[in-house]
Amino acid sequence: MNQKSIFNFSTLVVVAIGIGAALYGFLGFFGFTVGPQTWVKPAIAFLTIFGALFGPIVGLLIGLIGHVITDLISGGIVWWGWAFGSALIGLFSGFVFMNKDFNVKAGSYAKKHIYQILIYGLIGCIVGIGEATLFDIFIMGEPVDKMAVQFWGAVLANIATVTVLGLPIVLAILRVNKKSSNLTIEK
Amino acid sequence: MSKMGTLYAPGNSIFHRMDGSVKMLLFAAWTIATFLFLDLRVFVVMLLVGLGLLLSAKIPFRRIRVIFWVMIVFNVFNTAFILLITPTYGSELTGTSTPVLNIGYNTINLETLFYVLTLTTKYITLLPISLLFIFTTHPSQFASSLNRIGIPYKIAYAVNIAFRYIPDIQSEFRSITNSMQMRGIGFRKGDAPFIQRVKNVTSIAFPMLYSSLQRIEVVSNAMELRGFGKHRRRTWYHMEKYQGIDYLVGTLSILLIAGSIWMKVSVLKGFWYPL
Known part of the structure:
Protein backbone atom coordinates (compact mmCIF):
# COMPACT_ATOMS: atom_id res chain seq x y z
CA MET A 1 0.00 0.00 0.00
CA ASN A 2 2.85 2.37 -0.64
CA GLN A 3 1.69 4.37 -3.63
CA LYS A 4 3.10 7.87 -4.03
CA SER A 5 1.86 8.55 -7.53
CA ILE A 6 -0.88 11.17 -7.74
CA PHE A 7 -2.71 9.65 -10.71
CA ASN A 8 -2.94 6.21 -9.19
CA PHE A 9 -6.67 5.71 -8.74
CA SER A 10 -6.53 2.71 -6.45
CA THR A 11 -9.63 1.60 -4.57
CA LEU A 12 -8.25 3.33 -1.49
CA VAL A 13 -8.05 6.64 -3.36
CA VAL A 14 -11.61 6.27 -4.70
CA VAL A 15 -12.95 5.66 -1.20
CA ALA A 16 -10.80 8.45 0.25
CA ILE A 17 -12.30 10.89 -2.26
CA GLY A 18 -15.81 9.70 -1.45
CA ILE A 19 -15.59 9.77 2.31
CA GLY A 20 -13.43 12.91 2.35
CA ALA A 21 -16.04 14.66 0.20
CA ALA A 22 -18.84 13.49 2.48
CA LEU A 23 -16.90 14.82 5.47
CA TYR A 24 -16.09 18.15 3.80
CA GLY A 25 -19.62 18.41 2.44
CA PHE A 26 -21.26 17.73 5.78
CA LEU A 27 -18.94 19.89 7.88
CA GLY A 28 -19.37 22.69 5.33
CA PHE A 29 -22.68 23.47 7.01
CA PHE A 30 -20.93 24.76 10.09
CA GLY A 31 -19.37 28.17 10.10
CA PHE A 32 -19.66 31.71 11.33
CA THR A 33 -19.96 34.97 9.42
CA VAL A 34 -16.98 37.31 9.19
CA GLY A 35 -17.99 39.66 6.39
CA PRO A 36 -20.57 40.22 3.69
CA GLN A 37 -21.73 36.75 2.59
CA THR A 38 -18.45 35.37 3.86
CA TRP A 39 -18.11 32.46 6.24
CA VAL A 40 -15.23 30.95 8.12
CA LYS A 41 -15.61 27.30 7.25
CA PRO A 42 -13.60 25.15 9.67
CA ALA A 43 -14.14 22.38 7.10
CA ILE A 44 -11.43 24.00 4.92
CA ALA A 45 -8.92 22.49 7.38
CA PHE A 46 -9.97 19.03 6.18
CA LEU A 47 -8.74 19.93 2.69
CA THR A 48 -5.31 20.60 4.19
CA ILE A 49 -5.41 17.27 6.04
CA PHE A 50 -6.67 15.11 3.18
CA GLY A 51 -4.32 16.88 0.77
CA ALA A 52 -1.34 16.00 2.98
CA LEU A 53 -2.60 12.43 3.42
CA PHE A 54 -3.60 11.55 -0.14
CA GLY A 55 -2.22 14.14 -2.56
CA PRO A 56 -3.37 16.96 -4.86
CA ILE A 57 -5.83 15.08 -7.09
CA VAL A 58 -7.71 13.73 -4.08
CA GLY A 59 -7.68 17.22 -2.54
CA LEU A 60 -9.04 18.73 -5.75
CA LEU A 61 -11.87 16.24 -6.06
CA ILE A 62 -12.79 16.38 -2.37
CA GLY A 63 -12.97 20.18 -2.62
CA LEU A 64 -15.14 20.08 -5.73
CA ILE A 65 -17.51 17.22 -4.82
CA GLY A 66 -17.78 18.25 -1.16
CA HIS A 67 -18.58 21.85 -2.01
CA VAL A 68 -21.22 20.86 -4.56
CA ILE A 69 -22.81 18.59 -1.93
CA THR A 70 -22.93 21.38 0.65
CA ASP A 71 -24.46 23.75 -1.88
CA LEU A 72 -27.05 21.32 -3.23
CA ILE A 73 -28.28 20.26 0.18
CA SER A 74 -28.23 23.61 1.93
CA GLY A 75 -29.37 26.17 -0.61
CA GLY A 76 -30.42 24.33 -3.74
CA ILE A 77 -28.05 26.30 -5.95
CA VAL A 78 -24.49 25.31 -6.80
CA TRP A 79 -22.11 28.29 -6.68
CA TRP A 80 -19.75 26.88 -9.27
CA GLY A 81 -17.20 29.64 -8.85
CA TRP A 82 -16.76 28.86 -5.16
CA ALA A 83 -16.90 25.11 -5.78
CA PHE A 84 -13.93 25.37 -8.15
CA GLY A 85 -12.31 27.64 -5.57
CA SER A 86 -12.56 24.85 -3.00
CA ALA A 87 -11.16 22.46 -5.59
CA LEU A 88 -8.13 24.71 -6.13
CA ILE A 89 -7.53 25.04 -2.38
CA GLY A 90 -7.63 21.23 -2.18
CA LEU A 91 -5.24 20.91 -5.13
CA PHE A 92 -2.66 23.24 -3.59
CA SER A 93 -2.88 21.64 -0.16
CA GLY A 94 -1.94 18.32 -1.76
CA PHE A 95 1.38 19.47 -3.24
CA VAL A 96 3.29 18.74 -0.04
CA PHE A 97 2.38 15.05 -0.53
CA MET A 98 4.58 14.94 -3.63
CA ASN A 99 7.78 15.26 -1.59
CA LYS A 100 9.47 11.87 -1.56
CA ASP A 101 10.56 12.21 2.07
CA PHE A 102 7.18 13.39 3.34
CA ASN A 103 4.88 10.58 4.41
CA VAL A 104 2.05 11.02 6.88
CA LYS A 105 1.45 7.29 7.30
CA ALA A 106 5.05 6.65 8.32
CA GLY A 107 5.25 9.91 10.25
CA SER A 108 8.32 11.08 8.32
CA TYR A 109 8.69 14.79 7.79
CA ALA A 110 11.18 17.64 8.01
CA LYS A 111 10.84 21.26 9.04
CA LYS A 112 10.64 22.45 5.42
CA HIS A 113 7.45 20.45 4.92
CA ILE A 114 5.69 22.46 7.63
CA TYR A 115 6.59 25.66 5.78
CA GLN A 116 5.42 24.05 2.54
CA ILE A 117 2.03 23.22 4.02
CA LEU A 118 1.68 26.83 5.12
CA ILE A 119 2.90 28.38 1.88
CA TYR A 120 0.86 26.10 -0.38
CA GLY A 121 -2.13 26.73 1.88
CA LEU A 122 -1.62 30.47 1.47
CA ILE A 123 -1.21 30.29 -2.31
CA GLY A 124 -4.18 27.92 -2.55
CA CYS A 125 -6.43 30.32 -0.64
CA ILE A 126 -5.41 33.28 -2.80
CA VAL A 127 -5.71 31.38 -6.10
CA GLY A 128 -8.92 29.56 -5.18
CA ILE A 129 -10.77 32.52 -3.76
CA GLY A 130 -9.35 34.77 -6.47
CA GLU A 131 -10.89 32.44 -9.03
CA ALA A 132 -14.24 32.49 -7.20
CA THR A 133 -14.15 36.30 -7.05
CA LEU A 134 -13.38 36.69 -10.75
CA PHE A 135 -16.11 34.16 -11.55
CA ASP A 136 -18.66 36.16 -9.57
CA ILE A 137 -17.61 39.39 -11.26
CA PHE A 138 -17.50 38.17 -14.86
CA ILE A 139 -20.08 35.37 -14.95
CA MET A 140 -22.55 36.44 -12.26
CA GLY A 141 -22.10 40.19 -12.77
CA GLU A 142 -21.47 41.17 -9.16
CA PRO A 143 -19.95 44.63 -8.44
CA VAL A 144 -16.14 44.69 -8.24
CA ASP A 145 -15.89 46.68 -4.99
CA LYS A 146 -18.25 44.37 -3.13
CA MET A 147 -16.35 41.32 -4.36
CA ALA A 148 -13.06 42.89 -3.20
CA VAL A 149 -14.46 43.04 0.34
CA GLN A 150 -15.58 39.42 0.05
CA PHE A 151 -12.22 38.36 -1.39
CA TRP A 152 -10.19 39.75 1.51
CA GLY A 153 -12.63 38.48 4.11
CA ALA A 154 -12.58 34.97 2.67
CA VAL A 155 -8.79 34.85 2.10
CA LEU A 156 -7.96 35.98 5.63
CA ALA A 157 -10.54 33.67 7.18
CA ASN A 158 -9.33 30.65 5.24
CA ILE A 159 -5.64 31.30 5.87
CA ALA A 160 -6.44 31.59 9.57
CA THR A 161 -8.32 28.27 9.46
CA VAL A 162 -5.48 26.50 7.67
CA THR A 163 -2.91 27.84 10.14
CA VAL A 164 -4.88 27.41 13.36
CA LEU A 165 -6.72 24.20 12.61
CA GLY A 166 -5.36 22.39 9.53
CA LEU A 167 -1.62 22.49 10.22
CA PRO A 168 -1.79 21.51 13.93
CA ILE A 169 -3.92 18.47 13.09
CA VAL A 170 -1.52 17.36 10.34
CA LEU A 171 1.38 17.78 12.78
CA ALA A 172 -0.47 15.84 15.46
CA ILE A 173 -1.11 12.94 13.07
CA LEU A 174 2.54 12.98 12.02
CA ARG A 175 3.69 12.80 15.64
CA VAL A 176 1.27 9.99 16.50
CA ASN A 177 2.40 7.99 13.46
CA LYS A 178 6.06 8.68 14.19
CA LYS A 179 5.74 7.22 17.67
CA SER A 180 4.43 3.96 16.30
CA SER A 181 7.09 3.65 13.58
CA ASN A 182 10.36 4.39 15.36
CA LEU A 183 11.37 0.76 15.79
CA THR A 184 14.83 -0.11 14.58
CA ILE A 185 16.21 -3.46 13.58
CA GLU A 186 18.65 -4.84 16.14
CA LYS A 187 21.77 -6.29 14.70
CA MET B 1 -31.79 17.55 9.12
CA SER B 2 -32.35 13.83 9.61
CA LYS B 3 -33.08 13.27 5.94
CA MET B 4 -29.85 14.87 4.80
CA GLY B 5 -28.12 13.26 1.86
CA THR B 6 -31.33 11.64 0.71
CA LEU B 7 -33.37 14.55 -0.52
CA TYR B 8 -35.05 12.35 -3.11
CA ALA B 9 -38.84 12.64 -3.04
CA PRO B 10 -40.46 9.60 -4.68
CA GLY B 11 -43.11 10.23 -7.30
CA ASN B 12 -44.19 9.41 -10.81
CA SER B 13 -43.92 12.67 -12.74
CA ILE B 14 -42.30 13.08 -16.12
CA PHE B 15 -39.09 14.11 -14.33
CA HIS B 16 -39.04 11.05 -12.12
CA ARG B 17 -39.20 8.85 -15.21
CA MET B 18 -36.56 10.83 -17.10
CA ASP B 19 -33.01 9.46 -17.14
CA GLY B 20 -30.62 11.08 -14.67
CA SER B 21 -28.03 11.94 -17.30
CA VAL B 22 -30.62 13.85 -19.34
CA LYS B 23 -31.65 15.81 -16.26
CA MET B 24 -27.98 16.54 -15.67
CA LEU B 25 -27.69 17.87 -19.22
CA LEU B 26 -30.79 20.03 -18.74
CA PHE B 27 -29.36 21.32 -15.45
CA ALA B 28 -26.06 22.20 -17.16
CA ALA B 29 -27.80 23.89 -20.11
CA TRP B 30 -30.00 25.91 -17.75
CA THR B 31 -27.02 26.99 -15.67
CA ILE B 32 -25.00 28.05 -18.73
CA ALA B 33 -27.96 29.98 -20.17
CA THR B 34 -28.43 31.84 -16.87
CA PHE B 35 -24.73 32.60 -16.51
CA LEU B 36 -24.57 34.20 -19.95
CA PHE B 37 -27.09 36.99 -19.40
CA LEU B 38 -27.72 39.99 -17.20
CA ASP B 39 -31.14 40.74 -18.63
CA LEU B 40 -34.35 40.75 -16.60
CA ARG B 41 -36.56 39.75 -19.56
CA VAL B 42 -34.63 36.51 -20.12
CA PHE B 43 -34.73 35.63 -16.43
CA VAL B 44 -38.47 36.28 -16.05
CA VAL B 45 -39.23 33.97 -18.99
CA MET B 46 -36.86 31.28 -17.69
CA LEU B 47 -38.16 31.61 -14.15
CA LEU B 48 -41.79 31.16 -15.25
CA VAL B 49 -40.89 28.11 -17.36
CA GLY B 50 -38.83 26.72 -14.48
CA LEU B 51 -41.60 27.20 -11.93
CA GLY B 52 -44.06 25.51 -14.32
CA LEU B 53 -41.74 22.50 -14.61
CA LEU B 54 -41.24 22.43 -10.84
CA LEU B 55 -45.00 22.40 -10.25
CA SER B 56 -45.41 19.58 -12.78
CA ALA B 57 -43.02 17.38 -10.75
CA LYS B 58 -45.37 17.61 -7.73
CA ILE B 59 -42.63 17.77 -5.10
CA PRO B 60 -44.32 18.25 -1.70
CA PHE B 61 -43.87 21.91 -0.81
CA ARG B 62 -42.93 21.29 2.82
CA ARG B 63 -39.81 19.46 1.56
CA ILE B 64 -38.54 22.49 -0.34
CA ARG B 65 -39.84 25.24 1.94
CA VAL B 66 -36.56 25.55 3.85
CA ILE B 67 -34.55 25.92 0.66
CA PHE B 68 -36.80 28.77 -0.45
CA TRP B 69 -36.24 30.50 2.87
CA VAL B 70 -32.46 30.09 2.60
CA MET B 71 -32.63 31.61 -0.88
CA ILE B 72 -34.71 34.58 0.27
CA VAL B 73 -32.46 35.31 3.25
CA PHE B 74 -29.37 35.03 1.04
CA ASN B 75 -30.78 37.47 -1.50
CA VAL B 76 -31.88 39.99 1.12
CA PHE B 77 -28.38 40.05 2.60
CA ASN B 78 -26.69 40.14 -0.80
CA THR B 79 -28.87 43.04 -1.89
CA ALA B 80 -28.17 44.93 1.33
CA PHE B 81 -24.41 44.49 0.95
CA ILE B 82 -24.40 45.58 -2.68
CA LEU B 83 -26.47 48.66 -1.88
CA LEU B 84 -24.27 49.58 1.08
CA ILE B 85 -20.87 48.96 -0.52
CA THR B 86 -21.60 50.07 -4.10
CA PRO B 87 -24.72 52.29 -4.06
CA THR B 88 -24.04 53.73 -7.52
CA TYR B 89 -22.85 50.60 -9.32
CA GLY B 90 -25.85 50.64 -11.68
CA SER B 91 -24.65 53.90 -13.24
CA GLU B 92 -21.41 52.24 -14.34
CA LEU B 93 -23.54 49.85 -16.41
CA THR B 94 -26.06 52.30 -17.85
CA GLY B 95 -24.26 55.63 -17.89
CA THR B 96 -27.22 57.45 -16.30
CA SER B 97 -27.95 58.31 -12.69
CA THR B 98 -31.35 58.86 -11.07
CA PRO B 99 -30.94 59.48 -7.32
CA VAL B 100 -33.49 57.80 -5.06
CA LEU B 101 -32.29 57.60 -1.48
CA ASN B 102 -29.56 59.45 0.37
CA ILE B 103 -27.63 57.19 2.76
CA GLY B 104 -25.15 59.77 4.06
CA TYR B 105 -21.83 58.99 2.33
CA ASN B 106 -23.50 58.31 -1.02
CA THR B 107 -26.84 58.08 -2.80
CA ILE B 108 -28.54 54.88 -3.91
CA ASN B 109 -29.83 55.40 -7.42
CA LEU B 110 -32.58 53.80 -9.46
CA GLU B 111 -30.11 52.09 -11.80
CA THR B 112 -28.54 50.20 -8.89
CA LEU B 113 -31.95 49.16 -7.58
CA PHE B 114 -32.85 47.80 -11.01
CA TYR B 115 -29.47 46.06 -11.22
CA VAL B 116 -30.02 44.41 -7.84
CA LEU B 117 -33.46 43.24 -8.97
CA THR B 118 -31.91 41.72 -12.10
CA LEU B 119 -29.16 40.00 -10.11
CA THR B 120 -31.60 38.58 -7.57
CA THR B 121 -33.81 37.23 -10.35
CA LYS B 122 -30.71 35.69 -11.93
CA TYR B 123 -29.96 33.75 -8.76
CA ILE B 124 -33.57 32.67 -8.28
CA THR B 125 -33.75 31.52 -11.92
CA LEU B 126 -31.11 28.88 -11.08
CA LEU B 127 -33.28 27.40 -8.33
CA PRO B 128 -36.21 25.52 -10.00
CA ILE B 129 -34.15 23.21 -12.24
CA SER B 130 -31.64 22.61 -9.49
CA LEU B 131 -34.48 21.56 -7.15
CA LEU B 132 -36.04 19.38 -9.86
CA PHE B 133 -32.73 17.66 -10.32
CA ILE B 134 -32.01 16.92 -6.64
CA PHE B 135 -35.55 15.97 -5.65
CA THR B 136 -36.43 13.68 -8.55
CA THR B 137 -33.16 11.80 -9.07
CA HIS B 138 -32.62 8.69 -6.99
CA PRO B 139 -29.14 8.81 -5.36
CA SER B 140 -28.21 5.44 -6.84
CA GLN B 141 -29.11 6.63 -10.31
CA PHE B 142 -26.83 9.59 -9.81
CA ALA B 143 -23.56 7.66 -10.21
CA SER B 144 -24.63 5.85 -13.37
CA SER B 145 -25.77 9.18 -14.84
CA LEU B 146 -22.41 10.77 -14.14
CA ASN B 147 -20.68 7.84 -15.79
CA ARG B 148 -23.03 8.10 -18.78
CA ILE B 149 -22.16 11.74 -19.47
CA GLY B 150 -18.48 10.84 -19.65
CA HIS B 238 -29.77 1.51 -12.14
CA MET B 239 -28.91 2.28 -15.76
CA GLU B 240 -31.92 2.22 -18.11
CA LYS B 241 -32.41 2.54 -21.85
CA TYR B 242 -33.21 6.04 -23.14
CA GLN B 243 -36.91 6.62 -23.84
CA GLY B 244 -38.55 9.09 -26.24
CA ILE B 245 -38.81 11.79 -23.55
CA ASP B 246 -35.08 11.51 -22.85
CA TYR B 247 -34.18 12.17 -26.50
CA LEU B 248 -36.64 15.07 -26.59
CA VAL B 249 -35.35 16.80 -23.45
CA GLY B 250 -31.74 16.10 -24.45
CA THR B 251 -32.28 17.80 -27.80
CA LEU B 252 -34.08 20.72 -26.17
CA SER B 253 -31.20 21.20 -23.73
CA ILE B 254 -28.65 21.36 -26.53
CA LEU B 255 -30.90 23.79 -28.40
CA LEU B 256 -31.15 25.91 -25.23
CA ILE B 257 -27.36 26.17 -25.01
CA ALA B 258 -26.99 26.98 -28.71
CA GLY B 259 -29.92 29.44 -28.67
CA SER B 260 -28.70 31.33 -25.63
CA ILE B 261 -25.17 31.65 -27.03
CA TRP B 262 -26.64 33.00 -30.28
CA MET B 263 -28.86 35.45 -28.36
CA LYS B 264 -25.92 36.64 -26.26
CA VAL B 265 -23.71 37.22 -29.28
CA SER B 266 -26.22 38.90 -31.56
CA VAL B 267 -29.22 40.34 -29.65
CA LEU B 268 -28.96 40.85 -25.89
CA LYS B 269 -25.34 41.79 -25.35
CA GLY B 270 -25.24 43.54 -21.99
CA PHE B 271 -27.25 44.76 -19.04
CA TRP B 272 -30.86 45.60 -19.92
CA TYR B 273 -32.20 48.87 -18.50
CA PRO B 274 -35.57 50.09 -19.80
CA LEU B 275 -35.95 53.48 -18.06
Missing part, protein backbone atom coordinates in the same frame (compact mmCIF):
# COMPACT_ATOMS: atom_id res chain seq x y z
CA ILE B 151 -17.09 11.06 -16.10
CA PRO B 152 -14.70 8.10 -15.41
CA TYR B 153 -16.54 5.49 -13.37
CA LYS B 154 -14.10 5.62 -10.48
CA ILE B 155 -14.88 9.30 -9.93
CA ALA B 156 -18.61 8.65 -10.41
CA TYR B 157 -18.34 5.95 -7.78
CA ALA B 158 -16.53 8.32 -5.41
CA VAL B 159 -19.44 10.76 -5.76
CA ASN B 160 -21.81 7.89 -5.00
CA ILE B 161 -19.84 7.00 -1.87
CA ALA B 162 -19.92 10.64 -0.77
CA PHE B 163 -23.70 10.82 -0.97
CA ARG B 164 -24.10 7.44 0.70
CA TYR B 165 -21.87 8.24 3.67
CA ILE B 166 -23.28 11.63 4.61
CA PRO B 167 -25.93 10.10 6.94
CA ASP B 168 -23.24 7.93 8.58
CA ILE B 169 -20.93 10.88 9.10
CA GLN B 170 -23.84 12.83 10.47
CA SER B 171 -24.60 10.20 13.11
CA GLU B 172 -20.88 9.86 13.90
CA PHE B 173 -20.74 13.61 14.42
CA ARG B 174 -23.74 13.45 16.73
CA SER B 175 -22.34 10.65 18.88
CA ILE B 176 -18.95 12.39 19.17
CA THR B 177 -20.51 15.71 20.25
CA ASN B 178 -22.84 13.91 22.69
CA SER B 179 -20.02 11.97 24.32
CA MET B 180 -17.92 15.14 24.60
CA GLN B 181 -20.78 17.05 26.17
CA MET B 182 -21.21 14.24 28.69
CA ARG B 183 -17.62 14.88 29.77
CA GLY B 184 -18.45 18.54 30.30
CA ILE B 185 -17.14 20.08 27.07
CA GLY B 186 -19.57 22.83 26.13
CA PHE B 187 -20.51 23.82 22.57
CA ARG B 188 -23.51 26.07 23.09
CA LYS B 189 -23.65 29.73 23.96
CA GLY B 190 -23.42 30.14 27.74
CA ASP B 191 -21.61 26.83 28.26
CA ALA B 192 -18.16 28.45 28.10
CA PRO B 193 -16.43 31.69 27.02
CA PHE B 194 -16.23 32.23 23.25
CA ILE B 195 -12.55 31.32 22.78
CA GLN B 196 -13.01 28.16 24.85
CA ARG B 197 -16.05 27.24 22.75
CA VAL B 198 -14.06 27.66 19.52
CA LYS B 199 -11.39 25.35 20.99
CA ASN B 200 -14.06 22.85 22.01
CA VAL B 201 -15.62 22.87 18.55
CA THR B 202 -12.26 22.32 16.87
CA SER B 203 -11.58 19.40 19.20
CA ILE B 204 -14.32 17.50 17.35
CA ALA B 205 -12.11 17.48 14.25
CA PHE B 206 -9.66 14.88 15.55
CA PRO B 207 -12.07 12.03 16.39
CA MET B 208 -14.06 12.83 13.22
CA LEU B 209 -10.90 12.50 11.16
CA TYR B 210 -9.75 9.28 12.78
CA SER B 211 -13.11 7.56 12.47
CA SER B 212 -13.23 8.61 8.80
CA LEU B 213 -9.73 7.30 8.11
CA GLN B 214 -10.73 4.00 9.70
CA ARG B 215 -13.87 3.92 7.59
CA ILE B 216 -11.80 4.53 4.45
CA GLU B 217 -9.65 1.49 5.29
CA VAL B 218 -12.63 -0.76 5.97
CA VAL B 219 -14.65 0.28 2.93
CA SER B 220 -11.74 0.15 0.51
CA ASN B 221 -10.72 -3.30 1.75
CA ALA B 222 -14.28 -4.53 1.31
CA MET B 223 -14.43 -3.11 -2.21
CA GLU B 224 -11.05 -4.52 -3.12
CA LEU B 225 -12.16 -7.98 -1.96
CA ARG B 226 -15.10 -7.73 -4.35
CA GLY B 227 -12.82 -6.85 -7.23
CA PHE B 228 -13.59 -3.15 -7.62
CA GLY B 229 -11.56 -1.46 -10.32
CA LYS B 230 -10.36 -4.59 -12.06
CA HIS B 231 -11.89 -3.68 -15.42
CA ARG B 232 -11.79 -0.52 -17.47
CA ARG B 233 -15.58 -0.25 -17.62
CA ARG B 234 -18.44 -1.25 -15.40
CA THR B 235 -22.20 -1.63 -15.67
CA TRP B 236 -24.75 -0.09 -13.35
CA TYR B 237 -27.77 -1.70 -11.78
